[in-house]
Amino acid sequence: MTEKSAEALNSDDWPIDPPLVELSIQTHDRGFYDGFSREVSIPAKIIVSMIIMWAIFFPVAAMDTLEVANSTIISSFSGWYVYLVAALVVVCLVLAILPQSGRLRIGAPDEKPEFSRFSWISMLFGAGIGIGMLTYSTGEPLSHFANNPDIIRGAVEARTAEAISSAYIWTFLHWGFGAWCTYALVGLAIGYVSHRRGLPLTIRSSLAPLFGKSMSGVFGHAVDVVAVVATILGVAVTMGLGVEQFIVGLYRVGMGDWLVQADGTASTAAIVVALIVLVGASTISALSGVGRGIKWLSNINMVLSFALLALFLVVGSGLYGLELLGMGIWGYIVTLPAHSLTLFSGGTEMGDALVQWQLDWSVFYWAWWIAFAPFVGMFIARISRGRTIREYVIGVALVPALMCFVWMALVGGTAIDLELSGVAQGAIFDANISDQLFATLAVMLGSDLALIVSGLVVILLMTYLITSADSAILIVNTINGAGEDEGGRRYHILFWGFALAFVVGSMLILGGIDAIRITMIIGALPFSIVVVAMAVSIIKAVVYDLIRNHHGVPCTAEACETWDGKVTPAE
Template sequence: MTSESADASSSSDYPIDPPIIDLHIFTHDSGFYDGFSREVTIPGKIIVSLIIMWAIFFPVSAMETLQVANSTIISSFSGWYVYLVAALIVVCGILALVPQMGSLRIGGPGEKPEFSRFSWFSMLFGAGIGIGMLTYSTGEPLAHFANNPDIIRGTIEAGTAEAVRPAYMWTFLHWGFGAWCTYALVGLAIGYVSHRRGLPLTNRSSLAPIFGKSMSGIAGHVVDIVAVVATILGVAVTMGLGVQQFVAGLYRVGMGDWLMVEAGDGSGLTASAPAIVAALLALVGASTLSALSGVGRGIKWLSNINMALSFGLLALFATVGVGIGGLELLAVGVWDYLVTLPANSLTLFSSDGSQAGDALVQWQLDWSVFYWAWWIAFAPFVGMFIARISRGRTIREYIFGVALVPSLMCFLWMALAGGTAIELELSGQAGGQILETGISDQLYATLAVLLSPGAALIVSGLVVVLLMTYLITSADSAILIVNTINGAGDDEGARRYHIVFWGMALAFVVGSMLILGGIEAIRITMIIGALPFSIVVVAMCVSIIKAVVFDLIRKRHGVPTTAEACEGWAG
């Protein structure tokens, strides 16, 4: 009997057994942890609490440790992140393009999708890119416009028209298939066994095709604990970026000089400690209330606002911004991205002792490795969410939908918003006002140059509102996903006190790290924290391939592959 075997007995005439359709995860039926697995919930809370206390009570030691980690551990594992993400793209491509694999359904035979394609795409768009889009839609193209590997090598000059194409090639690399194939793989590994085989909607279930019912025990607890910690740290990076941009926006619309102070490294203005605390109290408080109201009210209502404001802002850049030039940037950028994808996905810069070599290594650590770790840390959250909304779709439709549509939306945002900022700088109209400000303020700076003062004030205010709704939506979704993992895949029942705990924990992680060392402290903590879950992701790759291949073998021999079919099968 393999780990794929079911409890139902099978005839010796069949070369393979049905899959596991039951994975029991013990949860308590009374007390404070009613409906929860204490073996997952308590260790997860302890680990996150220790991280918070370490940052608050031992700030000097924490910062020194993070700096050492940044120069040793992260550098040592940069290749691991680069090659892992490249492998995820390949695995997703195989699963989608092999006809027999791609035709398998994430659910029962003939089951129809729960959501229309439009609703599904809308939810995918909001799942993992909202806050990052607002920060990086102008910030990343501008950053690579000023510094990218070609500029470091000296083949092109920074801030010139020749620097635009490579700027978009690298931007699209970071926001394209690498990100969305990571999410797609994790979501497919969870959703396939959950919707097709009736296993709990949680990370450990994805490994049942390899390890069988042992995932009910300690090994499964460890996988879910790692997923909880990775989710909190991944969302903390997103929240950290969003809080800084939120405070910068409030400063731009005239809410007070106390919001911003001069950065310690002299790089410009940054959010003050009182502003960070006030913003977190408001945002996480609102997200906790939204989470308490449930998916049907708070999250759904806020998501609708997000979509309307997002497309309104996009239309603004399309009409009064770069316009047709942005579409040209999009077309050229997508072409450059696709033809260089294999080489860039497998490139690992190494130091040759020269100044340029060291700069290339540092650039990759600051950008590519940071992104790959961020996507991996964010994957248990986004993957679980995508798995929940993708029931009834074929593997091919699922992968193409998850990998292609959000990637194109990211590219469109980068081309229109970032292209507008670059055009304003190239034409001299901006005069360095956009490039010389911090990444959290560059979107507002672009609006200030592009529009009249009155219009810029109004649109900046709308961006603040949009950012606020994205922050609240991301935080409350993450809190609910963490509770779903802790509840063995069940998102019903009494969760109020636990929702409040995770809301406070998220606020403390973000606040303590931002005040300790800015976004850099959160970035380093997240990259380290993503390492354990990256091992889980590798196991998920093996597991989903095994699950799909074995189901194809079962179909060929007339052995059931779904929970409904297995229940009445006796071999």
Template structure:
């Protein structure tokens, strides 16, 4: 609809047609997106299964060159995403804009909204890394590398939590929030399809209906599968370790302590099978119910650590850690270590192994989590959305890691653990903490609770990912899901995780994900520019009385 002559700006684009099939196997889906996505993921699986040596060597070589070349890109991109989110939320005029039509109420209550954020976001990671990351930085971090503090001492705890919170705080959730906001804002205000390409429409308009839009969505689908594969791989390893702790059988572990092939295959059959069934039931039923169960079990586990763990020490760690995190957030978010000098090479390697890996992981995870957050956040203002998606989950992660990880560190510092926790595999450290903290019978019961919680988190993450991939393939139409496509993506996810775990363990999945995240990282950068333009132009439209929503455009047309 053209603007009035005295209006210096046109109304927003409210139609982005994406061609979909009207019949046959791909009825309701974009063949140009779905078929190439399936081909790429299938080729990746066959490459890993039939040429494992070549795959392993190629992945390692590609990982070294990509990380060395693009580490600075990942660091500065994530800093830009965080900055953009907070600017949009804190600026008075933009913060009150609604992700939807004016006055529209949110679809989900706050508890279910927060529960689904955790289930889809980083629930699995928190179970593995709640002990694993603080203990890892307790043993090695930049301050230890520089010789400022000694490893595994009381002095190493404070810097350990600075870097733990750096990785699991605003960087992760700011990345998710930016992608979700960029998609949800144009989808629910302008009736554009709920898909990745729509977030770029403020910049490129109708050109995204064609091949460039298809390419963006294909990149997003592949990044989603690889990002979720990392989470699934970490979860499966910890799931198997938990079953071994419960005495299910020696066959679960190989002699070197890693998960056996049989254990990986059986776990994936159970977990992906259950997640596929849940995906068939949709967001409002299976996923919502499982997410609420996850939240309840998580609080029960946290309550246990608060009662029998180092509650006072954990709360002190939380307070000091949040203060340290906030005062060092800007310099740590912009620091890029240089090779050379006495400590340069070690600092660069540490940053590549931790910070850069995490930034790539969050970016690869962002199309999935961002789409999912957009799907469940309709009706909220930008300010409520950003604070809800960034601040609340970050504080929950901080609390979880301070209570659980703080207990594990306290047991090591006091001598009670005698190295049994810090020297365990990361996937076993939570179970090792429970074994030291509790009587054997109680530890077995609580370990069973952790295994159940892991299972529900894994199922929630996988079924959410399957639904989001189908939504992208269906040109943003979540109702166009077809059972055979859900089954394909469930099987594909299982094969990616299984083939990579068997090929080279979690490292192979991590390398594949970092490579897959690179193309999507450029899409995310453009999204950041796109949402800034969309919001600024809408504020300009409001000032001049031009409609900013599809509903407003329709009402203006009727008024004429």
């Protein structure tokens, strides 16, 4: 039912209005921006271009500014990030657990999912945090094994068997429900109104239940611009981690000493070459669309990931890793409420150390997930049509989190076991975080077999990098195109591919991954406000639809089209 026909009906006949099923977003109808919203595309391109030029032409001033921001702005908003992520976990779990909301479908009541469960979960995992997981599967458990809040407080001694439990509790906290419920909330807010009410598949549509038609104007444009910038910065962190590890992997398999510097980090030449190859491949993949390139690359990612996990299970410390998995999950669940709401305060030497640890780890992660959420949320919304809210939340929040836990336990557990037993003799501990996975393989397998497996890891990294960049480019164009992901996008795909490469490259060369991390945390702040509004909006949308169902008022676009204005209250 269109708005005009709705006005022809007597609204006194029903106790609650049908939902908004039309949201007009003006797009250009000719020229370079044909099919795009210039009010979103142009400001987003200008902002990202200014960030690139700032880093390239004023590197000293840029680094000074980032250092000031790191010590002032970021610490001031640490509590905001901590409490926001905790609230998002609660909202997602409540929507899934309640019987009434859990069975609502993201789409028409009888709609079937577009993708099989295997392909769906593969795409969730591959386009979510696959790259970061490869870097941190050894790096984070080892780091927390050497330093975490319990060690800082003196409760346990660093690098001892007693420190393992707390190391995994904090690791799972960062890669568990906090990450995936952030993605799930954003994806649900977008997908619910887009697939159920026929609104455009874009960030601003998620706020339509809250702000109505005003999202067609300047406010809606601003929301989408913030989402585009946050997406580029969030993906830049992931790409930065992946590119460094990819280069170190190429060095490990004998591709030349020019790839790394004396301190073990990637050289400038290697960063430039790697970005040309990886972003070039992802741009080509993006031109093929979500149904082809991303789907097949995601399936390849999943197969290679399972093969690598099987290797660690059989050849590595498999039984020990499974023991750590059970111990870590139990500890994570028991401490989840307390740790999710913990905000350390300074003033003493111990307090300052705890605050710095939280800024370096938890706050970084929460900002990363929030900045990554428009990209992953849009992508999840695109591929999740036809699933119930309960199935959606379980699939998005639970399954990938468990996969991350298994990965961290088997891979990180093997690294810890090799160090505790004395076999590694510090070879893994002393390696750069980007090299610790390869160092683990070298100790575990020996030089010849490690060379082969390291080559497979490099391929896995490459497919993860291409998938993430590919997905990000398509999602950015979808936001700029008012929710449309088809049609002539070639030149805009090329622009965002180059932009992503320049953001990653300039920041890596400027100050390494720390420069990207600080820029991303600041860039995530504006979108974090949008996320709060999205949480309120999806709650309102679900509650109102339940009321509409009770009173017999239609709540989907298809039902509104054929509705005659009569209500048939539910029993």
